[in-house]
Structures are given as C-alpha cells and as structure tokens.
Amino acid sequence: MSALMKARLQEERKDHPFGFYAKPKKDKDGALDLTQWEAGIPGKEGTIWENATYPIQLQFPPEFPAKPPKVKFDQGFYHPNVYPSGTICLSILNEEQDWSPAINLKQIVLGVQELLDTPNPASPAQEPAWRAFQKDKATYQKKVLDQAKKYAT
Amino acid sequence: MTKDHNLKVILGEEKYNQIHNSKVLLVGAGGIGCELLKDLVLLGFGEIHVVDLDTIDLSNLNRQFLFRHKDIKQPKSTTAIKAVSGFNFHNSKLVPYQNSIYETDVFPLTWFDSFDLIFNALDNAEARSYINKIGLFLNKTILETGTTGTKGYVQATIPGQSACYDCTFRETPKTFPVCTIRSTPSQPVHCVHWAKNFLFSSLFGEDDDSVEDNSLEGKDASELGTDNQEELQALMKESNELIELKRSIVDESFEDKVIEKIFVKDIENLLKIEELWQQRTKPTPINYTPEYKAEILKITKEQLGTGQKLWTLEQNLSVLISSIRNLQARYSATTPIEFDKDDEDTLDFVVASTNIRSHIFNIPLKSKFDIKSIAGNIIPAVATTNAFIAGFSSLLSLGIFNNPDAFKDTRAIFASEAKDRFLSSGELDHPNPKCSACSVTRGVANIDLSLTFRQLIDALVEKYGYDEEIALSVGSKILYDLDLDDNVEKSFTELKVKYGDHLEILDETDVKGTVELYIETNTDGKITLPELVIPDKPKPVEEKKSEEDEDDDDDLEVFEENDEDELLIVEEKSIVSSVGGKRKLEDAEDNEPKKVKV
Numbered sequence: 064m065s066a067l068m069k070a071r072l073q074e075e076r077k078d079h080p081f082g083f084y085a086k087p088k089k090d091k092d093g094a095l096d097l098t099q100w101e102a103g104i105p106g107k108e109g110t111i112w113e114n115a116t117y118p119i120q121l122q123f124p125p126e127f128p129a130k131p132p133k134v135k136f137d138q139g140f141y142h143p144n145v146y147p148s149g150t151i152c153l154s155i156l157n158e159e160q161d162w163s164p165a166i167n168l169k170q171i172v173l174g175v176q177e178l179l180d181t182p183n184p185a186s187p188a189q190e191p192a193w194r195a196f197q198k199d200k201a202t203y204q205k206k207v208l209d210q211a212k213k214y215a216t
Numbered sequence: 217m218t219k220d221h222n223l224k225v226i227l228g229e230e231k232y233n234q235i236h237n238s239k240v241l242l243v244g245a246g247g248i249g250c251e252l253l254k255d256l257v258l259l260g261f262g263e264i265h266v267v268d269l270d271t272i273d274l275s276n277l278n279r280q281f282l283f284r285h286k287d288i289k290q291p292k293s294t295t296a297i298k299a300v301s302g303f304n305f306h307n308s309k310l311v312p313y314q315n316s317i318y319e320t321d322v323f324p325l326t327w328f329d330s331f332d333l334i335f336n337a338l339d340n341a342e343a344r345s346y347i348n349k350i351g352l353f354l355n356k357t358i359l360e361t362g363t364t365g366t367k368g369y370v371q372a373t374i375p376g377q378s379a380c381y382d383c384t385f386r387e388t389p390k391t392f393p394v395c396t397i398r399s400t401p402s403q404p405v406h407c408v409h410w411a412k413n414f415l416f417s418s419l420f421g422e423d424d425d426s427v428e429d430n431s432l433e434g435k436d437a438s439e440l441g442t443d444n445q446e447e448l449q450a451l452m453k454e455s456n457e458l459i460e461l462k463r464s465i466v467d468e469s470f471e472d473k474v475i476e477k478i479f480v481k482d483i484e485n486l487l488k489i490e491e492l493w494q495q496r497t498k499p500t501p502i503n504y505t506p507e508y509k510a511e512i513l514k515i516t517k518e519q520l521g522t523g524q525k526l527w528t529l530e531q532n533l534s535v536l537i538s539s540i541r542n543l544q545a546r547y548s549a550t551t552p553i554e555f556d557k558d559d560e561d562t563l564d565f566v567v568a569s570t571n572i573r574s575h576i577f578n579i580p581l582k583s584k585f586d587i588k589s590i591a592g593n594i595i596p597a598v599a600t601t602n603a604f605i606a607g608f609s610s611l612l613s614l615g616i617f618n619n620p621d622a623f624k625d626t627r628a629i630f631a632s633e634a635k636d637r638f639l640s641s642g643e644l645d646h647p648n649p650k651c652s653a654c655s656v657t658r659g660v661a662n663i664d665l666s667l668t669f670r671q672l673i674d675a676l677v678e679k680y681g682y683d684e685e686i687a688l689s690v691g692s693k694i695l696y697d698l699d700l701d702d703n704v705e706k707s708f709t710e711l712k713v714k715y716g717d718h719l720e721i722l723d724e725t726d727v728k729g730t731v732e733l734y735i736e737t738n739t740d741g742k743i744t745l746p747e748l749v750i751p752d753k754p755k756p757v758e759e760k761k762s763e764e765d766e767d768d769d770d771d772l773e774v775f776e777e778n779d780e781d782e783l784l785i786v787e788e789k790s791i792v793s794s795v796g797g798k799r800k801l802e803d804a805e806d807n808e809p810k811k812v813k814v
C-alpha cells in the first residue's frame with residue numbers, strides 16, 4: 064500500500080458525520096484491514112428511508128486515491144441506481160466521471176445518503192426498483208419501507 | 217587496461233578513483249536499465265549490481281540493445297551483464313540477481329546499505345516507491361529515471377534535502393470498464409482499444425496472449441461496468457467463438473467469417489439484450505452481402521488517399537479485407553504477429569476495424585493518422601529517449617559522488633515535447649512537508665518475533681514517551697490500537713510480522729508525528745529501538761470548505777490540498793494518453809503527468 068494511501072486511510076478512521084459509522088474490517092488474523100471497510104448510512108429523516116441504517120462495504124484499490132473505492136450495499140439492495148450485486152452507481156465513485164483524489168470518505172457516505180432518496184432514473188442499475196420508481200410509486204414506497212424495517216435502527 | 221587513460225584525463229584522477237572504488241546498485245535491466253548499465257560500465261564504476269526479475273521477451277528487442285533474438289526467455293540481469301562484459305574496459309565487478317526487489321531475504325536492508333548510490337531504471341510506481349522508502353530508511357541517494365515516448369526525466373532523491381519520489385501525487389492511467397470496450401463503446405478511443413487489444417490480439421497474437429484486460433474472469437461489476445448476466449454471457453460466448461474463428465485463419469473465407477461474426481452476428485446478439493439499449497442508441501450491424509463485397513473490392517488504393525483522409529465505411533471494409541489477407545499470409549502459429557503502429561498491415565487492420573465498429577455504434581470515424589496516434593501511444597517506449605535519459609542519469613551521478621553539496625549542485629532534467637525547448641533542467645525541489653513518505657520519521661528496530669505486542673508497546677512508551685494511545689500497523693493491517701487490544705498478548709509471529717516489514721506507529725492523540733520502523737530480527741529475546749527525534753505532528757489548519765469549487769472545461773485540474781494555500785495543478789491527460797489499459801508493458805517507461813506547484 065502506498066504511503067499516501069496509508070496516510071489517507073489512517074486519517075479516515077476519525078471524524079465521521081453524525082449518525083454514520085465507518086471502520087476497517089477485521090481479517091482472519093484479528094488485524095484491521097485498511098483496504099476493506101464497512102460503513103453505515105442512515106436514511107435521512109422525513110424520507111421513506113428514515114429510521115434505518117444501511118450497511119455498505121468499501122473496497123479501496125491499490126491505486127487509491129488515484130482511483131475510487133468500490134462501494135456496495137448488500138446484494139439485492141432495492142434502489143434504482145444499485146446493481147443487483149449491490150454495487151452503487153454514483154458519479155463521484157466513477158473514475159470516468161466525477162471521482163477526484165480529493166474526495167474523502169465523508170463525502171462518499173454523504174453522497175450515498177443523498178442518493179437514497181434522490182435516485183437518478185436516467186441511469187438504471189436494476190430492473191425492479193427502476194421500473195417501480197418510474198411507473199408504480201406505491202409499490203416502490205412499500206418495498207423501500209419494507210427494506211427500511213430490515214435495516215431498522 | 218590502457219582504456220583507463222582517457223577517462224582518467226576527463227574525470228581527473230581523484231574522481232576516477234572514487235568511481236572506480238564505488239559500489240552501485242542498478243534496479244531494472246529493461247529499456248533504461250540496459251542503456252544505464254552500458255554507461256556505468258564505460259564510466260568504470262567499481263562494482264555494479266543489477267537486479268531484474270524478468271526474462272527477455274521478443275517485444276524488448278527493439279530498444280533493449282543488450283539483448284538479441286537468441287536471448288529470448290533468458291534472464292535480463294545475467295544476459296545484460298554478459299553483453300557488457302565484452303567492453304568492460306575498467307574491470308567493473310558485475311553481479312546479477314534474477315529476483316524481485318521486494319525479496320527481503322535476498323535483499324535485506326543491510327544489503328541496500330552496502331551501496332554508495334542507487335540507480336532506478338524501473339517500470340512501475342510501486343517499485344519506485346519501495347526503493348524510495350529504502351532510500352529514506354538508509355539516508356541513501358537515489359537517481360530516479362522514467363520515460364514515456366519522447367518525454368522523460370532524471371531526478372535525484374537526496375533524503376532529508378530534496379523532494380522524494382512520493383512528494384508529488386501521481387495520477388494513474390484511466391482504465392475503461394470491460395463492458396464499455398466490449399459491448400457499449402461510446403467514444404472512438406473505446407473502439408481503438410477494442411480493435412487493438414482485443415480483436416487484433418485475439419486473432420493474430422499468441423494463442424495464450426493475455427487479453428486479460430478484456431477478459432471477464434475475476435472481475436467484479438464495477439470493473440466490468442455491468443452485472444447484466446445476459447450481457448456477460450453474450451460476451452463470454454463471443455470470446456469462445458473468436459477462439460473457434462482463429463482456427464480457420466488459413467481458410468480463404470477467413471475474411472468473410474471475421475466480418476460476419478464481428479460486425480454482424482455479435483452486434484445482433486448484443487441487440488437482443490434490450491436493457492442495454494434503453495438509454496443508448498442501438499448499434500446497427502453492417503449489411504454484408506456478396507454484392508456489397510464485390511463493390512468494396514473495386515475500391516482502389518488511390519481512392520483511399522492519404523492517412524489524413526476520413527474513409528467511408530466501404531473504404532474501411534476494403535482496407536480491412538486487404539489487411540486480413542496480408543496478415544493471413546504472414547501468420548503462423550509459431551510466430552504470432554504483434555501490433556506495431558509502424559507495421560502497415562497491423563495498423564490497417566486496427567484502423568479499419570476501429571472505424572467499422574465506430575460506424576456500427578454511431579461514433580464518429582477517425583482518420584488513419586489519428587488512430588495511429590491513439591493506438592501507438594499505448595506503448596510509449598522510444599529507444600532514443602531511454603538512451604539519453606540513461607546517459608543523463610549516469611552523468612549526474614558523477615556530480616553526486618562524495619559531494620556534500622549534491623543537493624545544490626545537481627539538476628533535475630526533463631525532456632518534453634515543448635517546441636522551444638526539448639530539454640529543461642532545474643534545481644531539485646525541497647521536500648513536500650505533507651508528503652506521506654518522507655515526512656515520516658524512520659529508523660530500524662531489532663525485534664525477537666517471539667515476543668508479544670505488549671512488550672513492544674511498553675518499550676515504545678518507555679523509549680519515546682508515547683502514552684498508550686497509539687496504533688501499530690504493517691502495510692494495510694492495523695495490528696493494535698486502543699479498540700483492538702485483543703492482539704496485545706499475541707506474538708509478532710502470530711500476527712505475521714516478519715523481517716523487512718515496515719511497522720508504523722501512529723500517535724492517536726495527534727501529538728507526535730508518524731514513525732515507521734524497518735523490522736530486523738533477533739532470537740535473543742530483545743527489542744532494540746533506534747534513537748529517534750520524533751517531531752510533533754504539524755497542526756492541521758482549519759479547512760476552508762468551498763464545495764462548489766469545481767472546475768471543468770479547461771484542461772487543468774486543480775486539487776486543493778487539505779490545508780495551507782498550496783494548489784497542485786495536474787495537467788490532465790489528453791484522451792490519447794489515457795488509453796492506458798496495457799500500461800504495464802515490460803518497459804521502464806512510466807512517466808507521470810507533471811505536477812506544477814503554484
């Protein structure tokens with residue numbers, strides 16, 4: 064791991080926005096692996112995503128911060144811009160789009176939180192949530208609320 | 217030997233003897249390394265140790281002049297040394313190593329310490345950073361080099377005085393998701409990448425030629441750019457059919473089979489996956505009939521004009537067919553064909569298939585000239601650049617030897633494509649105070665690995681006055697911090713700490729600066745820590761946040777670093793140089809975008 068990557072990730076271990084958590088995962092030897100993180104994204108109050116904290120996994124590539132981390136919800140996460148595998152489709156996480164080495168973990172988790180209630184129908188990543196969001200708001204709401212129960216805090 | 221005489225006169229007796237009694241390390245025997253080894257031998261360095269793990273490949277021969285065709289598959293290190301032995305006029309002692317530079321049992325810290333100077337002739341940032349760190353641990357000067365095409369640099373790293381290799385941030389080449397290349401291209405560069413690295417190498421390259429950039433195995437959704445199973449299956453099928461297709465390379469109908477599969481059937485298959493085209497313009501397969509082909513074959517060379525001209529679809533098809541015929545005639549399984557921008561047949565094939573694909577996907581076509589420059593830049597190795605950059609490196613070393621004022625006396629040298637000045641030189645930069653490599657305090661610790669972390673923590677507290685709020689880590693693994701105290705009773709061995717690891721000590725109270733210790737080992741039950749002066753951690757200045765400060769349109773990208781009024785401007789890479797999928801090809805041409813401080 065490059066010296067810069069290490070310094071950046073060590074720095075990320077402190078200072079998370081209120082209601083969020085983010086930490087490196089423990090590996091099989093009982094050490095914390097700075098390249099593999101888990102974080103929790105609280106749904107914004109006053110939205111159908113509220114009262115739940117949605118876990119995400121972040122994987123930092125060896126080229127970080129030149130390249131963005133890979134960020135995933137659980138597999139099958141219900142959201143128009145989340146692939147069936149859980150991979151999040153968000154421009155700041157895309158090297159070809161808005162990723163910049165200056166983007167920090169705080170901006171990433173806030174970006175993901177923002178995405179929850181403001182999906183972008185122009186870049187669908189999964190069929191069910193995308194279709195429902197476009198054509199059947201009632202079903203969409205119900206599914207999101209069910210999911211919120213699953214991740215209730 | 218009498219040849220000594222001239223050199224003694226030129227360098228002076230004293231300098232000559234210094235050089236003759238010195239011991240230097242050359243890391244890398246590739247494009248720059250071969251040149252540099254020749255230079256160092258001719259300058260009469262006393263002892264030259266050469267490290268390179270690689271063996272010689274056909275593609276090396278156009279610029280690594282110490283190697284000949286008969287040397288293919290031989291180790292670079294030993295072969296290079298054998299080659300220069302023929303003109304080893306000053307009787308330099310030459311020692312080869314066919315090892316990875318990271319092997320700490322072959323190359324312990326004490327081994328690095330035995331050299332007077334380290335010459336880097338490397339091809340990747342990771343190894344450069346590793347040697348940089350070794351230099352920082354040992355306070356040893358490194359002469360670092362790199363080239364990309366006609367650009368190149370030589371820069372000395374003098375620990376404690378000059379900027380180090382990691383003082384500047386480097387962008388890595390952009391990579392394209394596999395599916396962008398394979399099924400949903402949207403820019404000409406995607407099609408060039410596909411034509412050269414996927415199609416051409418699948419059809420005419422070595423059988424096991426790694427098209428790894430474009431294969432689907434072991435990649436996850438974000439690398440692939442999709443996790444549409446239907447799409448992935450279609451791509452898998454495409455690849456398998458391509459292998460089939462290659463078997464008929466000797467058939468007369470090969471050209472038709474290629475066109476029918478690549479530009480008709482594969483596209484029809486992609487069209488069946490409706491989701492792909494909900495937000496995108498659908499591709500249109502070409503309508504390839506015998507009558508159409510007859511028309512195409514009537515096109516003459518004269519009608520194609522110069523390389524600057526934009527060809528029509530039909531003209532591209534005619535070029536494709538004639539290039540396939542030529543390549544077919546040249547092909548044999550034992551001598552696969554490599555893409556070379558100066559090999560007309562390979563270039564024509566790539567240009568024509570790029571444009572036909574662009575046409576299918578409604579992407580603007582490009583001239584042969586443009587495609588040549590995009591495709592050609594992917595392997596930016598120019599023998600002449602390697603030669604003169606290596607030359608400068610060897611000459612600069614003369615001024616560094618035994619010179620306490622080396623920092624002042626040495627120049628960094630850059631070769632650029634600027635019209636008015638091909639070469640420029642400047643004073644060495646001062647270290648970047650925020651550099652995560654050289655702002656760290658370093659030393660060597662000697663530890664019995666059967667001892668526990670508790671014993672190390674106690675020793676650290678006693679020796680350096682930490683309180684217990686520290687985090688200890690090796691590489692990406694945090695082995696201890698206050699919330700991870702279940703490891704304290706474990707031994708170093710249990711936590712997989714070994715000789716040569718770099719153990720980082722982070723003061724979580726943010727008082728002391730970061731320390732990194734190179735781990736040497738003993739079996740005497742001892743922990744010996746180095747004498748260190750650990751400076752306080754610089755106080756972070758309050759960030760002034762300007763969220764909306766995004767700049768687009770012009771070609772400069774500005775990063776605002778966390779604090780202080782220092783802006784780093786990175787010249788954004790042109791689309792041409794960002795076709796970097798195959799960047800890691802075997803040479804020492806790893807130049808990064810220039811960084812400008814303002």
Ligand SMILES: [Zn+2]
Pocket residue numbers: 379380381382383384647648651652653654655
């Ligand atoms: Zn530095």
